[in-house]
Amino acid sequence: xxxxxxxxxxxxxxxxxxxxxxxxxxxxxxxxxxxxxxxxxxxxxxxxxxxxxxxxxxxxxxxxxxxxxxxxxxxxxxxxxxxxxxxxxxxxxxxxxxxxxxxxxxxxxxxxxxxxxxxxxxxxxxxxxxxxxxxxxxxxxxxxxxxxxxxxxxxxxxxxxxxxxxxxxxxxxxxxxxxxxxxxxxxxxxxxxxxxxxxxxxxxxxxxxxxxxxxxxxxxxxxxxxxxxxxxxxxxxxxxxxxxxxxxxxxxxxxxxxxxxxxxxxxxxxxxxxxxxxxxxxxxxxxxxxxxxxxxxxxxxxxxxxxxxxxxxxxxxxxxxxxxxxxxxxxxxxxxxxxxxxxxxxxxxxxxxxxxxxxxxxxxxxxxxxxxx
Numbered sequence: 001x002x003x004x005x006x007x008x009x010x011x012x013x014x015x016x017x018x019x020x021x022x023x024x025x026x027x028x029x030x031x032x033x034x035x036x037x038x039x040x041x042x043x044x045x046x047x048x049x050x051x052x053x054x055x056x057x058x059x060x061x062x063x064x065x066x067x068x069x070x071x072x073x074x075x076x077x078x079x080x081x082x083x084x085x086x087x088x089x090x091x092x093x094x095x096x097x098x099x100x101x102x103x104x105x106x107x108x109x110x111x112x113x114x115x116x117x118x119x120x121x122x123x124x125x126x127x128x129x130x131x132x133x134x135x136x137x138x139x140x141x142x143x144x145x146x147x148x149x150x151x152x153x154x155x156x157x158x159x160x161x162x163x164x165x166x167x168x169x170x171x172x173x174x175x176x177x178x179x180x181x182x183x184x185x186x187x188x189x190x191x192x193x194x195x196x197x198x199x200x201x202x203x204x205x206x207x208x209x210x211x212x213x214x215x216x217x218x219x220x221x222x223x224x225x226x227x228x229x230x231x232x233x234x235x236x237x238x239x240x241x242x243x244x245x246x247x248x249x250x251x252x253x254x255x256x257x258x259x260x261x262x263x264x265x266x267x268x269x270x271x272x273x274x275x276x277x278x279x280x281x282x283x284x285x286x287x288x289x290x291x292x293x294x295x296x297x298x299x300x301x302x303x304x305x306x307x308x309x310x311x312x313x314x315x316x317x318x319x320x321x322x323x324x325x326x327x328x329x330x331x332x333x334x335x336x337x338x339x340x341x342x343x344x345x346x347x348x349x350x351x352x353x354x355x356x357x358x359x360x361x362x363x364x365x366x367x368x369x370x371x372x373x
Contacts, residue, residue, distance in 0.1 A: 004103045006038045010078050012355070015040065017074035019352050021118050021273065023063035024053065024290070025185040026196055026350040030067055033360040042067065042084075042097040043360060048371060052177040052305065055297050057092060058265045059290065062335070065269020066276075068097060073277075075101055076110040092262055112277040119276055120349050122285035123203030123239065125246030126341025128158075135282050139340075142278035143271040147335075150326065152172055152250040161289075162244035163337075164321055169240040171314050173232045175306045179219045188213050191348045200348035204238045247341035248284065251275070252326060255333035268335035279340050283291045289337040296322050296331055 011034050023029055033041040045065045046057030054060055067086045075082035081104045087096040131139075140149045152161050172178055190198035199209050202212060215221045215231065227230025244250070253275065259265050272288075279286045298305045299319035304312050323331050 004175065006078075006080055006101050006103055008034055008037055010080065011037070011040055013080060014071060014074045014080070015358075016355055017077070017116055018067060018071040019355055019358055020119070021063070021067035021070040022119070022121075022276065023066070024059050025181075026193065026352075027063070027185075028058075028195065028353055028358065029060045029063055030358070031114065031360045032355070038101050039064040039103060040071070040082075040099040041360075042071075044095045044097060046093055048093070051181050052175065053181065053291065053294050055294060055301075055303065057262075058259075058297065059294065061095075061262050061265035062269035062272060064097065065266035066273035067269075067323065068099065068266065069270040069273040070116055071099055072111040073113050073116060076107055077113045079103060079107055081107060083142045086263065086266075095262060099205070099343065102260075111147060112274065115277045115280040117207075119280045119345055120285070121201070121287050121344055122341070122346055123135070123201065123243065123287055124343070124346070125243050126248070126285060126339075128246060129248050131248050131340075135284070138278055138282060139275060142274040143293075144274075146267070147258055147271055148254040148256060148330070148333075150252040150254065152325075153248065155245075158245050158250060160325060161250045161332070162241050163326065164292060164318070165240040165244050165289065166236055167314070167321070168295065168318055169236040170221050170232055171295065171305075171311060171318065172291055173222075173235060174226050174308070175225075176219055176308055177306050177310055179216075179222055183216050186216075192252055192351050194351050194353050197350055198348050201225070201350065202239070203243065204235060208234050208238060243287070244339065247339040249341075250289070250337065250339045252334060253336040253338075254326070254330050255335050257281060257293060258332040259335060275336070275338075283342065284340045285343050285345075286338050286340045290337060292322055293334055293337055294317065296334060300332060343350065 027047065028368045029045050031043040033043060035041045036333045046060035047054045070231055072082040080101050082099050084097050084099045102369045136148050143149060152158060185196050186199050186202060187193040187196040188199045191200050192198055215225050253271060255268060259268060276286050295315045296319045299316050305315050
């Protein structure tokens with residue numbers, strides 16, 4: 001029996017929901033094309049050329065995976081399946097994902113469907129309410145059998161992660177190569193932002209935000225404050241130390257087979273999105289904590305993060321401390337760190353570009369993922 005055609009209107013509805021997928025610093029590194037009544041082409045790109053956090057495009061590839069899973073979940077709400085593959089012969093920098101959408105009479109809407117638009121980053125402190133067994137089991141099941149999940153829940157364990165993030169943040173804030181990324185991704189004086197992070201969602205108090213806005217006008221100001229006025233202290237306390245302690249748990253997702261190519265990082269993004277939506281469905285908020293993961297990639301590959309003396313040494317030390325936490329045999333498979341907890345919904349958040357602005361032919365903005373966010 002011939003399957004009924006899906007139609008362009010259904011594909012548009014799927015894309016309207018799918019565009020709410022997360023990406024580092026809200027870069028949305030994709031453009032869409034409706035190639036046929038049952039085929040969506042996702043033209044992915046990465047920001048490795050100008051974003052220090054996007055080593056070999058891996059952060060963008062993880063975002064692509066989150067998008068593809070979001071499209072699959074959105075399609076289930078339209079009575080459709082959505083299966084993807086990477087088009088043969090395309091480059092790693094600009095992968096094209098062919099998403100075949102087919103009607104399926106027996107399909108049920110994915111239980112995570114209602115949470116796609118409600119999923120949000122919580123950068124502020126949360127209540128350290130302990131996770132219960134049901135929550136832990138659901139979070140582990142969400143990522144699938146290809147991944148191991150480690151929870152750091154006790155106060156001593158959260159303190160260990162807090163120390164790691166404190167030192168990690170020093171690298172992040174003193175690295176000149178990261179400065180332009182940080183300056184580009186914040187939309188000042190905003191509660192919502194379609195293509196960046198509104199300053200009210202960054203996670204600092206208003207006074208610190210005003211000071212940050214002035215200081216971040218030039219690297220010279222940032223460097224002066226860091227060197228002589230302890231300029232890293234306030235943001236590290238508010239963005240790293242306090243939130244790291246004020247949560248229910250930190251979670252590490254570790255691929256049992258370390259990722260070796262684009263498809264592996266895309267699949268990690270699928271797992272990340274399912275974990276995030278599951279957390280939201282369980283009444284939890286989540287914040288990715290990805291720069292330790294990315295700095296570990298630099299150390300493992302023997303790559304230089306910065307031309308500034310001392311930073312690469314700090315990255316290697318940080319990678320060693322991560323190995324102490326997880327075991328050195330696991331760090332090669334680490335694809336996600338995050339924290340979860342209970343809180344009210346954030347009052348400020350990133351939104352998304354309109355679908356028309358995400359169709360093929362619209363040039364992407366030059367911003368990129370500081371995937372702490």
